[in-house]
Amino acid sequence: MKNDKTAENVVETQELTKSFGADVAVQSLSMYVPRGKIFGFIGPSGCGKTTTVRLLTGFYKPTSGTLSVLGKDPAAFSKSDQGKIGYLIQQFVLYPDLTVWENLNFAASFYGVSPFRRRRLNKLLDFVELSGDRNKLARDLSGGMKRRLSLAATMVHNPELLFLDEPTAGIDPILRRKFWDYFKELQADGHTLFITTQYVGEAAYCDLVGVMYEGRLLMIATPEGLRKKAYGGDVVGIKTTEGMSFEQRNQVEALPFVHGKVKVIDAQENDVIVDEASAAIPTLMEWCQAQNLNVETIEEKSPPFDDVFVKIIETEAEHD
Amino acid sequence: MIRFFIRISSFLGKEMTEIFRQPLLILTLVLGPFLIMSLFGLAYPDQNRALRTTFVATNPDAFQNELGLFTEAYSSTIVDQGVETDKDLALSKLALNETDLVIVIPDAPFETIQNNQQAELEVYHNEVDPFQTGYIQTIASIYVNEVNRRILQTVTEQGQADSGSLQSGLETAIAKTQELRQAVSPEDANATTQAAELEKDLTDLHENLSTFRSLASGVLVNPFSVKTSGLSGIQFTVTGFFAPSVIVLLLQHLSITFAALSIVRESRSGIMELFRVAPITAFETLVGKYLSYLFFEIVLAGIITGLAIWLLRIPILGPLQDYALAVIILLFTSLGVGFLISLISQTDTQAVQYSMLLLLASIFFSGFFLDLRLMREPITALAWSLPATYGIRMLQDVMLRGSSVPPTIFQGIALIGIVLFVVDWFLLKRKMES
Numbered sequence: 001m002k003n004d005k006t007a008e009n010v011v012e013t014q015e016l017t018k019s020f021g022a023d024v025a026v027q028s029l030s031m032y033v034p035r036g037k038i039f040g041f042i043g044p045s046g047c048g049k050t051t052t053v054r055l056l057t058g059f060y061k062p063t064s065g066t067l068s069v070l071g072k073d074p075a076a077f078s079k080s081d082q083g084k085i086g087y088l089i090q091q092f093v094l095y096p097d098l099t100v101w102e103n104l105n106f107a108a109s110f111y112g113v114s115p116f117r118r119r120r121l122n123k124l125l126d127f128v129e130l131s132g133d134r135n136k137l138a139r140d141l142s143g144g145m146k147r148r149l150s151l152a153a154t155m156v157h158n159p160e161l162l163f164l165d166e167p168t169a170g171i172d173p174i175l176r177r178k179f180w181d182y183f184k185e186l187q188a189d190g191h192t193l194f195i196t197t198q199y200v201g202e203a204a205y206c207d208l209v210g211v212m213y214e215g216r217l218l219m220i221a222t223p224e225g226l227r228k229k230a231y232g233g234d235v236v237g238i239k240t241t242e243g244m245s246f247e248q249r250n251q252v253e254a255l256p257f258v259h260g261k262v263k264v265i266d267a268q269e270n271d272v273i274v275d276e277a278s279a280a281i282p283t284l285m286e287w288c289q290a291q292n293l294n295v296e297t298i299e300e301k302s303p304p305f306d307d308v309f310v311k312i313i314e315t316e317a318e319h320d
Numbered sequence: 321m322i323r324f325f326i327r328i329s330s331f332l333g334k335e336m337t338e339i340f341r342q343p344l345l346i347l348t349l350v351l352g353p354f355l356i357m358s359l360f361g362l363a364y365p366d367q368n369r370a371l372r373t374t375f376v377a378t379n380p381d382a383f384q385n386e387l388g389l390f391t392e393a394y395s396s397t398i399v400d401q402g403v404e405t406d407k408d409l410a411l412s413k414l415a416l417n418e419t420d421l422v423i424v425i426p427d428a429p430f431e432t433i434q435n436n437q438q439a440e441l442e443v444y445h446n447e448v449d450p451f452q453t454g455y456i457q458t459i460a461s462i463y464v465n466e467v468n469r470r471i472l473q474t475v476t477e478q479g480q481a482d483s484g485s486l487q488s489g490l491e492t493a494i495a496k497t498q499e500l501r502q503a504v505s506p507e508d509a510n511a512t513t514q515a516a517e518l519e520k521d522l523t524d525l526h527e528n529l530s531t532f533r534s535l536a537s538g539v540l541v542n543p544f545s546v547k548t549s550g551l552s553g554i555q556f557t558v559t560g561f562f563a564p565s566v567i568v569l570l571l572q573h574l575s576i577t578f579a580a581l582s583i584v585r586e587s588r589s590g591i592m593e594l595f596r597v598a599p600i601t602a603f604e605t606l607v608g609k610y611l612s613y614l615f616f617e618i619v620l621a622g623i624i625t626g627l628a629i630w631l632l633r634i635p636i637l638g639p640l641q642d643y644a645l646a647v648i649i650l651l652f653t654s655l656g657v658g659f660l661i662s663l664i665s666q667t668d669t670q671a672v673q674y675s676m677l678l679l680l681a682s683i684f685f686s687g688f689f690l691d692l693r694l695m696r697e698p699i700t701a702l703a704w705s706l707p708a709t710y711g712i713r714m715l716q717d718v719m720l721r722g723s724s725v726p727p728t729i730f731q732g733i734a735l736i737g738i739v740l741f742v743v744d745w746f747l748l749k750r751k752m753e754s
Contacts, residue, residue, distance in 0.1 A: 057597040079323075079599035087598075093591040097338045109330030110600055112323035 008035040010161050010192050011056060016065035018051050025051040027215045028065070033194055033208070038187050040206030041196040042309070048215040049196040050090060053165050056194070057087050070161060083111060086159035090166050092146045096139035100130055100149055103138055104156060111157035124152040127182065144175045151182065162186065164195045168202065180205045200309040211312055218316055227303060230311040232259045234277035235301040238284060239269045241294040248291055257283070271301065327600045331608025332615070335582070339616055349620055353570040354627045360566065361559030361632065369452075370396055371420040371459060374410045375403045379427050389470050390425050390441075397459055414446050421445055421456065423463070441467070469541055476537040483529050490526045497522055552637055552722050563634040564715035565688045571621055571647065572654040572708045573679050578613050579658025580671040583748065588667070595752050602749035606659070606741070613655055614648070621647045637722030646714035646725050653707040653733050656740025663747040682708040707733060 011033035018026040026048045033039040041049050054060040055067060058074030067073065070084055094103040104121050113120070125131040128148035133141070141149065147167060154162060164183075168176040180202065183193055195206070203209045203223050211218040211226070221229055228234060238244075244252070249262045252272060257280050263271040274280035277300035288295045303311075340346065375391050377383075380403060391400055401419050404410040410422045422444040426432060429439035443460040447453045501515035532540075586592055595605060625643070628634040636643055657678065665671040683689065685699070686708035692700060703709045710733035717723045 054593075059593060059597050079601075082597060082599040085597065087594060089590055089593055091590050093589050093594060095334065095338065097341050098334065102334070102337055106330050106334045109326050109333065110598060112326045112599060115326065 009033060010035045011039075011067075011069050011194065013056075013067040014065055016052075016055060016067050017063045018048075018055055018060055019063045024215055026055065029217050031210055031217055031220055033192060035192050036187065036190060037207040038183055038193045038195060038205065040203050040209045041194065041212060042200055042203055042209055043196075043198065043212030045198055047212040049198075049212055050165055052212070053087075053163050053194070053196060057085060057163055058082075079112075083157055084160045086154040086157070086162040088150055088154040088162070088164040088167055090169065092138075092150060094138055094146075094150060094153060097137060099135050099137055100125070100141070101134040103149060104153055107153035107156045113157050120158075121156070124155060127155075127185070128152045144171045147171060147175075147179070151179075155186070159191070161192045162194065164193060166196050166198065168197060168199060176202070200305045203305045203308075211309065213313055213316060218312055223305070226305070226312075227308050230308045230315070231273050231303070233273040233275050234280070235303060236272045236274050236277050236280060236284060236298065237265070237269060237301045238272060238288065238298045239296045240288065241268065241296055243267045244270055244293065248293070251291075252284075252287070255283070255287070268296070323599075324604060327604045328608040328611065330600075331605060332612045335609060335612035336616060339578075346620075349574060350623050350627075353566065353624050354631070356570075357559060357563060357566050357628060357632055357634075360562060361557065364558040368397055369455065370399050371456070372401050372418075373398045373421040373423060374401045374413055374419040376405070376407045376410045376422060376424040377403055378405055378407065380405065382428055383430060386430065386471075386474075387425075389474070390423070390467060398463060411444060414444055417446070421459075472541045473537045476540050480533050480537065483533055487526060487529050487533070490522055490529065494519060494522045494526060552720060554635070554637070554720075556720060559632060560634055561720070563628055563632065564719045565686075565712045567621070567624060567628065568650060568708050568711035568715055569679070569682055569686070569688060570624070571617065571650060572657075572682060572706075572711060573675070574620070575613065575617055575651050575654035576658040576661065576678060577672070577675045578617075579609070579655045580661040580665065580675045581668060582609055582613075583659060583662035583751075584665045584668060584671045587751070592752065602745055602752050605752075606745050606748055609659070610652070610655055610741070614651055617651045618648065621651070634719070636719045638718035638724060642718045642725045643715070645730070646711065646718060649730060649733050649737060650707055650711040650714070653710075653737035653740065656737050656744060657707060659744040660740055660747070663744060663751065678706075682706050685709070687712050704732065705736070707736065710736075 009032040011031070013032075014030050016026060016029040017024065029048075029052060041052065043049055051060065055062055056069050056074060058069075058077050061075055069077075070081060072081055095106065098106065101121070104124065108117050108121060122131070125134055128151055130145060130148055130152065133145065136145075138146065138149065151164070151167060154164070168179050171179070176199070183195065183205070187193060195202075203226065206223060208220060209223055209226050210220045219226065219229055244262070249264075249270065252258055252262050252270075253260070257275045259273045259275070265271060272280075272284065274284075281298055281300070285295060285298055288298070377387065377390075380387055387403070391403060398421070404413075407422075407424055410419070410424075413419045414422050422442075424442035424444070426439045426441070432439040441464055443456070443463075445453070445456045447456060497515060497519040501512065501519060504511045504515055506512065586595075625636075625647075629636065658675070661671050661674045661678075665674060681702070685695075685703040686706050687703065688708070692703055692709070695703060710729050713729050714725045714733075717726055717729075
């Protein structure tokens with residue numbers, strides 16, 4: 001897989017592999033994460049996302065391959081290096097018998113944050129909207145509040161790089177959206193975020209997306225690039241009053257900027273894969289007029305990421 | 321360096337807050353031991369167990385006058401429940417727990433003795449507890465000595481009474497000897513000397529007889545008595561004696577249980593994963609946990625000790641600083657044991673089970689109930705591997721004997737504590753790195 005490496009990458013891996021006995025959890029993973037970006041690591045449950053995060057945080061040692069996080073092998077991290085990383089674990093691991101404030105205070109001491117930190121902790125509580133719940137015991141919090149508390153605890157030492165392992169798992173769509181707003185704010189503050197998720201739709205919020213499947217990284221791209229790669233180009237939908245004949249569809253497929261077969265949606269509508277939608281639409285319009293086809297609509301389609309993901313997996317299966 | 325202390329403080333604050341969040345637990349921890357000690361004192365009065373005793377004499381008419389020698393109460397230990405003539409009936413009462421002892425008096429005891437033979441008293445009991453059996457054997461031995469003493473005293477008193485007529489006979493003989501000496505011719509030197517010697521012999525015999533008659537029969541039969549004194553000069557009650565041991569066992573158990581649950585819970589919650597990737601070390605984690613529990617338990621030990629001193633009147637005869645030193649080293653070592661359990665346990669239940677097993681081992685092998693000097697040599701190694709063994713010895717010396725903490729005992733427990741700290745550190749490091 002081709003990576004656009006630059007000196008600004010905070011995470012880089014080459015042929016990274018992690019096996020547990022005969023089971024290969026992560027296989028030949030090569031990727032990069034540029035500084036200041038939100039990197040979405042997407043894939044179904046059990047595809048190796050958490051193992052990858054654990055490799056990148058130094059929790060696991062790789063079976064083979066190389067990796068560099070903030071310019072160093074995590075195995076050789078000093079305390080100072082570890083202090084530059086924030087790690088949000090999938091499950092809630094803070095203390096149920098401590099209040100929100102006490103848990104946050106514990107996390108701050110735990111990371112060696114100066115005792116004069118009240119302002120910072122208050123700011124964090126405001127950020128995750130838990131200021132009014134500071135005296136609540138953690139065990140009395142809802143699932144979403146627990147995730148927000150965990151996020152605040154992850155950021156308590158103001159890390160450069162945040163590894164967030166499924167931060168939105170199991171929470172409602174409105175709160176999920178709010179989380180992504182938090183992440184955007186963190187990015188705006190200069191943090192780099194490495195976020196795993198099994199919600200494929202969340203790819204849209206990321207700057208770069210890596211798609212994992214059965215321990216392999218299938219591709220890395222921008223969300224739009226992902227669509228393009230999945231379908232082989234932009235998707236243009238053409239709806240005509242009369243519908244296209246078999247002969248006309250063959251003619252479309254023969255156009256130089258069109259890739260693959262024309263997909264028949266119904267009697268009137270067809271989808272065409274093109275190099276660049278903005279350039280192809282005027283040409284396709286002219287072609288329709290030349291064919292005496294009355295165009296009702298012609299526009300670029302953005303397939304949902306769920307479909308994109310399925311398409312990628314199908315393509316991968318065909319290759320196998 | 322400042323960050324080192326900040327990171328340690330994270331656990332100090334966290335553990336303390338978690339404990340103090342449970343006021344009922346604290347109340348139980350403070351009042352529980354105190355109530356146990358109070359109940360213990362109430363449950364065991366400072367007296368030996370009184371034994372309900374049935375005597376059996378198949379033919380009591382044969383020694384009706386002497387029967388009291390066998391059946392009269394000997395202190396409060398043997399409580400007379402009457403005389404049975406049927407041995408089987410008495411034994412069935414014993415089996416039904418209607419009596420504790422059956423003492424069978426032989427048929428013709430005095431004739432047996434006159435025939436130059438020992439008369440045997442049979443003592444039956446229905447105990448299975450080896451300590452109670454031993455107690456009964458001791459009581460039986462004291463009882464037979466007392467019977468022998470009383471019989472000897474009776475015989476002696478009889479002899480003293482009988483010697484009265486002998487003495488008056490002697491006085492007559494002395495008077496006649498004086499008359500004889502005066503009647504002998506002064507020239508017969510030989511006869512005069514013999515008469516004088518005879519008079520002297522009779523006078524000496526009379527004086528000896530007077531001495532014999534003037535001595536109390538009790539002194540004659542028991543010329544020596546015994547008085548025992550402890551160095552502390554205090555006779556301890558059962559509560560007083562057991563107080564140091566109870567304090568030690570409770571503090572050890574609390575330390576072990578708290579520490580045993582501490583790390584195993586964190587391992588299971590998943591936070592250990594965070595510890596491993598965060599800038600906190602195993603050393604900082606362990607020191608933080610040690611300090612938090614030590615602080616809490618020292619306060620707890622102080623309150624328990626205060627209550628024991630002021631309400632139960634348990635003395636601390638030795639230096640208070642030695643008492644404090646003994647408690648701190650006991651807590652430190654017990655925490656080491658607890659953290660070891662926590663690091664090798666997979667679940668909370670397993671940790672609790674290990675803690676309970678250790679408590680059980682401490683009750684049996686630490687000298688809590690049985691003196692360590694009664695233990696077989698190889699097993700003492702097990703006893704001396706328990707912090708409670710050292711703790712009991714130290715607290716008994718300081719509280720009851722009024723001495724300082726024995727240096728070798730202190731060094732022994734300190735060594736175990738330090739070794740445990742190092743082992744715990746190594747295991748936690750491995751857990752956080754593997």
